[in-house]
Amino acid sequence: MKKFAAAIPFWMGTAAVSATLIFAQGCSSSVKSAEETPPASTPVASSKNPHEGHLMNGVEMNRTEMLKRANSIQAKLTAPPNIAPKTPVSLTIDVRDRQGKAISKFDTFQEKLMHLIVVRDDLQFFDHLHPTYKQNGRFEVEASFPQPGNYTLFSDYKPAKQIEVVSVLKLQVPGASSSVPAIHLNRIKTLGDTKAKLTFSESTLRAGEEVTVMFNLRQAANNRPIQDLQPYLGQRGHLVILRQINPLAAEDYIHAHAVKNSPDGQVEFMTKFPQSGRYKLWGQFNRNGRIIVADFWVDVQ
Numbered sequence: 001m002k003k004f005a006a007a008i009p010f011w012m013g014t015a016a017v018s019a020t021l022i023f024a025q026g027c028s029s030s031v032k033s034a035e036e037t038p039p040a041s042t043p044v045a046s047s048k049n050p051h052e053g054h055l056m057n058g059v060e061m062n063r064t065e066m067l068k069r070a071n072s073i074q075a076k077l078t079a080p081p082n083i084a085p086k087t088p089v090s091l092t093i094d095v096r097d098r099q100g101k102a103i104s105k106f107d108t109f110q111e112k113l114m115h116l117i118v119v120r121d122d123l124q125f126f127d128h129l130h131p132t133y134k135q136n137g138r139f140e141v142e143a144s145f146p147q148p149g150n151y152t153l154f155s156d157y158k159p160a161k162q163i164e165v166v167s168v169l170k171l172q173v174p175g176a177s178s179s180v181p182a183i184h185l186n187r188i189k190t191l192g193d194t195k196a197k198l199t200f201s202e203s204t205l206r207a208g209e210e211v212t213v214m215f216n217l218r219q220a221a222n223n224r225p226i227q228d229l230q231p232y233l234g235q236r237g238h239l240v241i242l243r244q245i246n247p248l249a250a251e252d253y254i255h256a257h258a259v260k261n262s263p264d265g266q267v268e269f270m271t272k273f274p275q276s277g278r279y280k281l282w283g284q285f286n287r288n289g290r291i292i293v294a295d296f297w298v299d300v301q
């Protein structure tokens with residue numbers, strides 16, 4: 001089975017993004033050559049300073065050049081055939097350049113070499129994994145899929161001295177899909193002993209407008225702001241946002257970074273929703289070693 005997907009280098013909030021076609025396959029028995037289609041560039045996030053450059057070996061490299069380089073990178077997913085629900089499987093992700101040569105050096109960002117966001121395409125399942133680097137461009141990770149269905153994996157990495165790249169990989173878990181729970185637009189949720197409330201700096205969310213996303217975290221028992229928030233991957237929290245669309249693509253994926261200073265029990269992120277539509281947000285927070293995932297649906301005009 002062979003599917004096509006887009007990979008984009010991604011610098012949310014500070015730089016533009018381009019897209020390149022890559023290829024993912026859900027079957028390890030036949031390894032095929034990379035997709036031949038030349039890459040397409042799709043800027044999806046605008047920079048405050050579109051001409052800002054980045055230092056490369058002491059030389060200022062312009063964004064066009066950076067995008068050109070990132071465009072030439074592709075990731076390939078290899079998974080066992082016929083994945084069963086709730087059964088851990090080993091996945092391999094190979095990162096190569098356009099000529100098929102392994103990218104061998106990666107920069108750590110947010111404390112890891114690769115961040116892998118796994119969702120079922122209806123956005124009812126979310127997981128955030130960190131594949132292990134095995135050298136020669138190869139990453140490995142164990143993953144488990146709760147139910148049959150189509151899954152999308154956003155593989156987020158930074159080839160050495162280059163901008164962040166997001167490769168979109170697809171995978172299918174065979175079987176009959178169960179019914180999908182109704183979508184609620186509630187902005188308060190109790191997750192175990194944590195009460196999470198979602199608010200925004202703007203009363204109406206509009207595509208393309210900068211907005212502060214605020215998660216207020218309280219102790220469910222007494223409604224007091226939580227005091228045990230610890231850094232998670234070096235930040236106050238992590239936020240992944242995806243637009244509800246089929247098929248999911250890299251330009252619908254937002255990985256927002258937490259604002260450094262915010263009140264006790266509150267974690268804030270700056271972001272922009274690229275288009276109007278329905279989105280799902282997953283805020284991840286570390287309560288003294290336990291990771292809380294607060295997920296919410298929102299509509300953007």
Ligand SMILES: [Cu+2]
Pocket residue numbers: 110112114115116128129130233
């Ligand atoms: Cu991560």
